[in-house]
Amino acid sequence: MEPDTHAKVHIVRRFEPLAVLAVASEAFPVIKTGGLADVIGSLPKALLSQGVGARTLVPAYPAVLANCPNREIVGQMSVLGEEVTLWAGHCNELELLLADCPALFDRLGGPYLDDRGRNFIDNWRRFALLSATAARVAAEGVDGWRPDVVHLHDWQAGLTAAYMRAAGIDIPIVLTIHNLAFQGQFPASIFPALGLPDHFFHMNALEYYGDISFLKAGIRMSDAVTTVSPTYAREILTEEQGMGMAGVLQSRRSVLSGIVNGIDEDIWNPLTDSHIAANYDLESLEARQANREAVERVYGLTPGDGAILSVISRLTWQKGIDLLAPVLPGIIDRGARLIVIGEGDPSIVYGLAEQTRKYSGRVVVHLGFSEESAHLLHAGSDIVIQPSRFEPCGLTQLYALRYGAIPIVARTGGLAETVIDANEAAITAGVATGFQFRPGSVEDLYNAIDRALTTFENARSWRRLQTQAMRTDFGWGRSAERYARLYRQLIRDHAGSMPGHA
Ligand code: ADP
Numbered sequence: 323m324e325p326d327t328h329a330k331v332h333i334v335r336r337f338e339p340l341a342v343l344a345v346a347s348e349a350f351p352v353i354k355t356g357g358l359a360d361v362i363g364s365l366p367k368a369l370l371s372q373g374v375g376a377r378t379l380v381p382a383y384p385a386v387l388a389n390c391p392n393r394e395i396v397g398q399m400s401v402l403g404e405e406v407t408l409w410a411g412h413c414n415e416l417e418l419l420l421a422d423c424p425a426l427f428d429r430l431g432g433p434y435l436d437d438r439g440r441n442f443i444d445n446w447r448r449f450a451l452l453s454a455t456a457a458r459v460a461a462e463g464v465d466g467w468r469p470d471v472v473h474l475h476d477w478q479a480g481l482t483a484a485y486m487r488a489a490g491i492d493i494p495i496v497l498t499i500h501n502l503a504f505q506g507q508f509p510a511s512i513f514p515a516l517g518l519p520d521h522f523f524h525m526n527a528l529e530y531y532g533d534i535s536f537l538k539a540g541i542r543m544s545d546a547v548t549t550v551s552p553t554y555a556r557e558i559l560t561e562e563q564g565m566g567m568a569g570v571l572q573s574r575r576s577v578l579s580g581i582v583n584g585i586d587e588d589i590w591n592p593l594t595d596s597h598i599a600a601n602y603d604l605e606s607l608e609a610r611q612a613n614r615e616a617v618e619r620v621y622g623l624t625p626g627d628g629a630i631l632s633v634i635s636r637l638t639w640q641k642g643i644d645l646l647a648p649v650l651p652g653i654i655d656r657g658a659r660l661i662v663i664g665e666g667d668p669s670i671v672y673g674l675a676e677q678t679r680k681y682s683g684r685v686v687v688h689l690g691f692s693e694e695s696a697h698l699l700h701a702g703s704d705i706v707i708q709p710s711r712f713e714p715c716g717l718t719q720l721y722a723l724r725y726g727a728i729p730i731v732a733r734t735g736g737l738a739e740t741v742i743d744a745n746e747a748a749i750t751a752g753v754a755t756g757f758q759f760r761p762g763s764v765e766d767l768y769n770a771i772d773r774a775l776t777t778f779e780n781a782r783s784w785r786r787l788q789t790q791a792m793r794t795d796f797g798w799g800r801s802a803e804r805y806a807r808l809y810r811q812l813i814r815d816h817a818g819s820m821p822g823h824a
């Protein structure tokens with residue numbers, strides 16, 4: 323058809339197609355423990371419309387092999403003394419490369435923890451192997467495919483930059499920090515086993531206070547460093563929020579930027595979502611009621627008209643879960659109900675579960691990780707709370723907005739810039755989408771809950787808030803464009819710095 327042809331010509335003219343090798347420890351839908359997987363699973367689709375074709379290298383954990391049956395062997399190599407089989411797989415529009423090394427990845431448990439919840443003792447070796455394999459793929463390509471840019475995600479991929487530099491592979495490298503709290507820090511005694519040149523044990527490379535940091539290697543040795551929101555990019559340059567890396571990050575300040583995450587609008591779409599009780603959109607918001615009832619049923623809440631509040635989160639200090647217990651009496655007094663679903667730090671989980679016993683039918687803590695439950699809770703809750711102490715971006719609030727569940731968020735990182743507080747000015751301007759409070763403050767959290775519940779009592783105001791929330795732009799569009807622009811800039815800079823180029 324003619325219009326299509328025009329569109330294609332337009333794309334070809336605007337973009338020189340380019341190939342990206344993404345490297346990460348998880349990718350939805352083949353393996354997920356948190357938001358990293360969602361981003362790794364959805365960004366490549368968005369990059370396609372920017373003329374960027376990505377292939378994503380992840381470890382072939384048993385779950386990955388089971389979830390990606392559509393695959394073939396494309397390589398066999400010896401890496402750090404281990405045999406690695408490289409698979410190419412296709413799954414949900416994702417082009418995957420799987421680093422299959424049974425000695426390191428064929429284990430019970432998750433990507434990082436064993437089946438008893440303890441870190442695998444050789445995580446340094448597991449992710450060094452992922453990184454060294456990535457460097458080999460960057461250098462040699464697979465099946466004639468070669469990347470123009472290598473994009474590393476978090477500490478698990480950080481060492482790729484070191485292996486590429488050591489091998490003199492001249493391809494631009496981007497490192498994205500999804501969470502600075504996880505740095506891949508290990509004792510210096512592992513250094514000889516990494517197979518890197520001695521001079522890399524240096525403060526301008528891997529060395530970190532006498533130890534080794536995989537993330538630092540990525541920060542120091544990549545061409546550009548990004549993080550998942552502009553606010554977090556500023557926060558991590560401060561001593562308070564730099565998690566010991568503020569100085570290192572300041573040394574790369576000129577190449578550090580923040581690009582906010584988007585969401586997969588096909589997977590998180592209340593109109594087509596198959597995990598929820600009733601589909602809806604802005605025009606049929608009344609269908610949310612069937613989802614509220616399903617939530618009441620599934621979680622054993624006392625049925626009622628009071629608001630349903632949810633927390634869908636890792637249950638950790640970062641997420642501010644310990645701030646919830648003190649606000650429970652206030653929530654109950656207002657006739658509202660609360661569901662907390664997640665997994666995490668046993669002391670936090672136990673503390674919260676203890677507190678909730680006395681509120682049977684009003685407060686439910688559900689331990690577990692279930693994709694279906696997360697979808698239903700977004701569709702059937704009135705409010706989703708994210709009391710994070712820090713939050714690089716946060717995806718839960720974006721899903722909540724799209725599903726018309728109003729977010730209450732701590733004013734930090736990506737939460738601060740993706741939710742517009744319903745203060746008087748924002749309400750008057752018709753732009754409010756949720757409620758913000760001061761991070762770490764129980765008093766201010768309660769204040770925000772109180773403001774939200776007061777608004778909830780006024781059906782028209784609530785509807786307006788939901789409408790504005792659901793109209794927010796959550797897509798990858800602008801952010802994918804920024805990544806593509808960054809890749810192209812780096813390629814130009816590299817070409818410029820090579821002999822024989824202007
Ligand atoms: P983080 O990656 O720091 O945990 P994000 O908000 O970026 O935080 O992403 C969390 C992701 O994990 C979201 O997709 C959310 O739906 C999901 N998630 C968190 N806890 C659970 C759970 N208990 N069950 C299902 N999904 C969960």
Ligand code: GLC
Nearest residue numbers: 357358500501714715716717
């Ligand atoms: C990390 C961060 C979270 C972010 C996610 C995806 O897990 O904690 O804020 O949304 O990565 O980038």
